[in-house]
Amino acid sequence: xxxxxxxxxxxxxxxxxxxxxxxxxxxxxxxxxxxxxxxxxxxxxxxxxxxxxxxxxxxxxxxxxxxxxxxxxxxxxxxxxxxxxxxxxxxxxxxxxxxxxxxxxxxxxxxxxxxxxxxxxxxxxxxxxxxxxxxxxxxxxxxxxxxxxxxxxxxxxxxxxxxxxxxxxxxxxxxxxxxxxxxxxxxxxxxxxxxxxxxxxxxxxxxxxxxxxxxxxxxxxxxxxxxxxxxxxxxxxxxxxxxxxxxxxxxxxxxxxxxxxxxxxxx
Amino acid sequence: xxxxxxxxxxxxxxxxxxxxxxxxxxxxxxxxxxxxxxxxxxxxxxxxxxxxxxxxxxxxxxxxxxxxxxxxxxxxxxxxxxxxxxxxxxxxxxxxxxxxxxxxxxxxxxxxxxxxxxxxxxxxxxxxxxxxxxxxxxxxxxxxxxxxxxxxxxxxxxxxxxxxxxxxxxxxxxxxxxxxxxxxxxxxxxxxxxxxxxxxxxxxxxxxxxxxxxxxxxxxxxxxxxxxxxxxxxxxxxxxxxxxxxxxxxxxxxxxxxxxxxxxxxxxxxxxxxxxxxxxxxxxxxxxxxxxxxxxxxxxxxxxxxxxxxxxx
Numbered sequence: 001x002x003x004x005x006x007x008x009x010x011x012x013x014x015x016x017x018x019x020x021x022x023x024x025x026x027x028x029x030x031x032x033x034x035x036x037x038x039x040x041x042x043x044x045x046x047x048x049x050x051x052x053x054x055x056x057x058x059x060x061x062x063x064x065x066x067x068x069x070x071x072x073x074x075x076x077x078x079x080x081x082x083x084x085x086x087x088x089x090x091x092x093x094x095x096x097x098x099x100x101x102x103x104x105x106x107x108x109x110x111x112x113x114x115x116x117x118x119x120x121x122x123x124x125x126x127x128x129x130x131x132x133x134x135x136x137x138x139x140x141x142x143x144x145x146x147x148x149x150x151x152x153x154x155x156x157x158x159x160x161x162x163x164x165x166x167x168x169x170x171x172x173x174x175x176x177x178x179x180x181x182x183x184x185x186x187x188x189x190x191x192x193x194x195x196x197x198x199x200x201x202x203x204x205x206x207x208x209x210x211x212x213x214x215x216x217x218x219x220x221x222x223x224x225x226x227x228x229x230x231x232x233x234x235x236x237x238x239x240x241x242x243x244x245x246x247x248x249x250x251x252x253x254x255x256x257x258x259x260x261x262x263x264x265x266x267x
Numbered sequence: 268x269x270x271x272x273x274x275x276x277x278x279x280x281x282x283x284x285x286x287x288x289x290x291x292x293x294x295x296x297x298x299x300x301x302x303x304x305x306x307x308x309x310x311x312x313x314x315x316x317x318x319x320x321x322x323x324x325x326x327x328x329x330x331x332x333x334x335x336x337x338x339x340x341x342x343x344x345x346x347x348x349x350x351x352x353x354x355x356x357x358x359x360x361x362x363x364x365x366x367x368x369x370x371x372x373x374x375x376x377x378x379x380x381x382x383x384x385x386x387x388x389x390x391x392x393x394x395x396x397x398x399x400x401x402x403x404x405x406x407x408x409x410x411x412x413x414x415x416x417x418x419x420x421x422x423x424x425x426x427x428x429x430x431x432x433x434x435x436x437x438x439x440x441x442x443x444x445x446x447x448x449x450x451x452x453x454x455x456x457x458x459x460x461x462x463x464x465x466x467x468x469x470x471x472x473x474x475x476x477x478x479x480x481x482x483x484x485x486x487x488x489x490x491x492x493x494x495x496x497x498x499x500x501x502x503x504x505x506x507x508x509x510x511x512x513x514x515x516x517x518x519x520x521x522x523x524x525x526x527x528x529x530x531x532x533x534x535x536x537x538x539x540x541x542x543x544x545x546x547x548x549x550x551x552x553x554x555x556x557x558x559x560x561x562x563x564x565x566x567x568x569x570x571x572x573x574x575x576x577x578x579x580x
Binding site: 157166 | 302303304305306307308309310315320321323324325326329389525526527528529
C-alpha cells in the first residue's frame with residue numbers, strides 16, 4: 001500500500017482515538033453552590049407576615065386523559081394493571097386542578113431567604129414521574145430516584161439553566177442536581193428519551209413564595225411580607241392566569257383562580 | 268485484462284452492498300429522530316458505559332443506529348482500501364477513483380464525530396442538521412462509487428451524444444442536484460428545530476420545478492438514450508412520491524402532537540420522507556453523472572472512442 005494511504009490511515013486512527021477518549025458518561029454535573037435567593041439582607045418579619053391561600057379551578061370540561069401505550073417496554077407495562085394515562089390536565093372534585101404552579105410576583109430584592117437544603121424528590125415509578133410538576137428554589141437539591149425495574153434517562157430542557165442528561169439504571173443511587181437560575185415562566189420541561197411519554201415540569205424560584213396545587217386544587221403560601229403582589233397560576237395546557245393581591249400585616253388573603261377549558265398555553 | 272475486469276466488478280458489487288447498508292443506516296437514523304430517541308443514550312462513544320446496553324425503549328433505536336453505523340464504517344474502510352488497490356492498477360484517467368473512496372471514508376468518520384457531538388451537546392440544531400445532511404451525501408457518494416466501478420461505466424460509449432441546446436443538460440443536472448441538496452438541508456433544519464417549515468416548502472416548489480425541467484429535457488433531447496430516459500422517469504416518480512410523503516408527514520406530525528408519544532403512522536411517514544429525499548438526491552446526482560458520461564456539450568471536442576475492453580482481453 002502506498003505511503004500516502006498509510007499516513008491517512010494513521011491520521012484516521014489517531015482522530016478516532018482522540019474522539020474515543022472524550023465522551024460523557026454519568027459524570028456528576030456541576031452543582032451550583034446554594035445561593036441566597038436574593039441579596040437584600042433583610043429577613044421577613046414573621047410577626048407581620050401574612051398568608052396567601054386559594055384554589056385553582058377549571059371552567060368547562062377537561063380533556064379526557066389519553067392512554068399511554070407502554071407495550072414497547074414490558075418492564076413499564078407490567079407496573080400498571082390498567083393503562084397509564086397522561087397527566088396534562090388532572091382534575092379533582094368540584095372542577096379543581098392539580099399540578100398548577102402558583103407563585104407571587106413582586107419586589108423581594110430587599111430580603112434574604114435561608115438556603116433551602118432539604119432535597120426535593122422526583123421519582124420515576126411505573127415509568128411516570130412523581131410528582132408530575134414540582135417547584136424548588138435556586139440551588140436547592142433535586143433528588144432523582146428510579147424506583148422502576150428499568151433504565152431511565154432524566155433530561156431537563158431548560159432555557160436559562162444548564163442542560164443535562166443523565167442515565168439511571170434500576171437500583172442506582174439517586175441523582176443529585178440543582179438549578180442555579182430561576183426559571184418558572186414557563187417551568188423547565190423534563191423528559192426521558194428512553195420512554196418518550198414520560199414528562200414532568202420543574203419550576204425554579206429565587207424566593208420561597210410558590211406552591212404546587214394538590215388533588216384538591218388548593219395552595220398556601222406562607223410568611224408573605226406585607227405588600228401588593230401578582231399571584232400567577234401556571235398550568236401546562238392552559239398557560240398562565242394572574243390576579244393582584246394586597247397582603248396587610250398578619251393578613252390571610254384568599255385568591256381563587258379559574259382557567260377556561262377552551263384556552264391554550266402560549267408560553 | 269480478465270483479472271482486472273473481475274476485480275473491478277468485485278469492488279463494484281461490494282460498493283453496491285455498502286450503498287444498500289447505508290440506505291438501511293439512513294432508515295435507522297431517521298427512526299432515532301422520529302422516535303425522539305436521540306438522547307436516550309446520554310454518553311458517547313460508549314452506551315451506558317458499555318458496548319451493549321439494554322436495548323429498551325429509545326435505546327433500541329439510538330444504540331441500534333450506532334451499531335449499524337459502525338458496521339457501515341467498517342464497510343467503508345474495506346471499500347476505501349479495496350478501491351485504492353484496484354484503482355491503482357487502472358489506466359491513469361481512472362485512478363482518481365482512489366480518492367473518492369478515501370473521501371467517502373473521511374465522510375463517515377466525520378459523520379461519527381458529528382453524531383457524538385449531537386449527543387454530547389444535546390442536539391444543537393446546526394450539528395444535528397449537518398449530521399442528517401452528510402448522511403445523505405455519503406449515501407450518494409457510495410452510490411456514485413458503485414456507478415463508477417460498474418461494467419457499464421467502464422465501457423466507452425460508441426458515439427457520445429451532442430447537446431447543442433441552452434441550458435445544457437449538464438448545467439441543468441448540476442443545478443437540480445444542488446437544489447435538491449439545499450432542500451435536504453432545509454428539511455433537516457426543520458426536523459431538528461433550527462427553523463420552521465416555510466423555507467422547506469418553498470424549496471419543495473423550486474426543486475419540483477427543476478426536476479420536472481431536468482427530467483423533461485432529458486426525455487425531449489435524448490429520448491433515444493435508454494439510460495437517460497429511465498433516469499428521467501425515475502426522477503419524475505421519486506419527486507411525485509416525495510411530495511405526497513412530505514404532505515402526509517407534515518399532517519401526521521400535526522395529528523400526533525397531542526399524543527403522549529410518537530405514533531407509528533407519524534414515525535413511518537417521516538422516516539419514509541427522509542429516505543426518499545436521499546433517493547432523490549442520489550438519483551439527481553447519478554443522472555447528472557450519466558449525462559456527463561453520455562453527452563458532450565456543444566463546445567467539447569469528441570475524441571475517437573478507444574477500443575472497447577472485453578472479458579476476452
